Amino acid sequence: xxxxxxxxxxxxxxxxxxxxxxxxxxxxxxxxxxxxxxxxxxxxxxxxxxxxxxxxxxxxxxxxxxxxxxxxxxxxxxxxxxxxxxxxxxxxxxxxxxxxxxxxxxxxxxxxxxxxxxxxxxxxxxxxxxxxxxxxxxxxxxxxxxxxxxxxxxxxxxxxxxxxxxxxxxxxxxxxxxxxxxxxxxxxxxxxxxxxxxxxxxxxxxxxxxxxxxxxxxxxxxxxxxxxxxxxxxxxxxxxxxxxxxxxxxxxxxxxxxxxxxxxxxxxxxxxxxxxxxxxxxxxxxxxxxxxxxxxxxxxxxxxxxxxxxxxxxxxxxxxxxxxxxxxxxxxxxxxxxxxxxxxx
Numbered sequence: 001x002x003x004x005x006x007x008x009x010x011x012x013x014x015x016x017x018x019x020x021x022x023x024x025x026x027x028x029x030x031x032x033x034x035x036x037x038x039x040x041x042x043x044x045x046x047x048x049x050x051x052x053x054x055x056x057x058x059x060x061x062x063x064x065x066x067x068x069x070x071x072x073x074x075x076x077x078x079x080x081x082x083x084x085x086x087x088x089x090x091x092x093x094x095x096x097x098x099x100x101x102x103x104x105x106x107x108x109x110x111x112x113x114x115x116x117x118x119x120x121x122x123x124x125x126x127x128x129x130x131x132x133x134x135x136x137x138x139x140x141x142x143x144x145x146x147x148x149x150x151x152x153x154x155x156x157x158x159x160x161x162x163x164x165x166x167x168x169x170x171x172x173x174x175x176x177x178x179x180x181x182x183x184x185x186x187x188x189x190x191x192x193x194x195x196x197x198x199x200x201x202x203x204x205x206x207x208x209x210x211x212x213x214x215x216x217x218x219x220x221x222x223x224x225x226x227x228x229x230x231x232x233x234x235x236x237x238x239x240x241x242x243x244x245x246x247x248x249x250x251x252x253x254x255x256x257x258x259x260x261x262x263x264x265x266x267x268x269x270x271x272x273x274x275x276x277x278x279x280x281x282x283x284x285x286x287x288x289x290x291x292x293x294x295x296x297x298x299x300x301x302x303x304x305x306x307x308x309x310x311x312x313x314x315x316x317x318x319x320x321x322x323x324x325x326x327x328x329x330x331x332x333x334x335x336x337x338x339x340x341x342x343x344x345x
Contacts, residue, residue, distance in 0.1 A: 024097070025098070039059070079133035131152070145301065165208060201229070209238040219252065219256050222260060264299050281312070284312065304320075314342050
């Protein structure tokens, strides 16, 4: 195919990460054009994170459809400092067409908190995959509500440890997640990897660290992690929390909360279950009421669709943990929110 083209097609959609992109559109297809100086625009649908990481030096921008929006590849892409556009469907252009989207812009400030229009205080923390996202959040003074460890490059681990040790606030580190489309990242025997990770975390000073357990289904799992950390650290156990993202976790809520110092509600996982908006809010409400009764901190992890933002705050969510790139738009939407105008779902 002749990769030189004089016609550039403008793409329209919803900017998830703002910025301007221009390059050859290759869909989700590999291999890519051989010319090393060609900047590319890819669609994330069906792409795995290792493939995306290998292509980073050649990328100008990324597209994703609603079908691929909840994949971890799309979540990972939010912190790559690349323009990311949400489109209704993959563009039907010939492979190698020149396309563009977005507009140049300066990075927006990252807020720590915002008040709704009727004065409710909402707190923010950062959900990050790698060293660049971690550094950007810390430089902005954001607490780290979720550091996803399975996505780290081998060369990033020491620098991430140093950044966590220098942070002014506690960092929440999620243990390796071996479920679904994240399994390709944490390669090796899960039990051995988990043991090595717990040994590493047990060496951190407790005031600097909180440990979040993903895909937890029962209180026994949290108890086992707590016992392992205690044995490895001589009794010094950091705060231990559960990511509530499975049906079993919601059913065994009381048992899990008895073993938890904090909890995080995994919004993306709940959305992937295909719950209706009403069913999702109904699933979240008992978590909020019971954590409030017990005095257990809780946040919502994930970028909520605009249609759910008001109902989630109405239900009692007061803390959001999101990709840094999502926080400016989220803060803007929350600042215009008036709960007295809302009807509960």
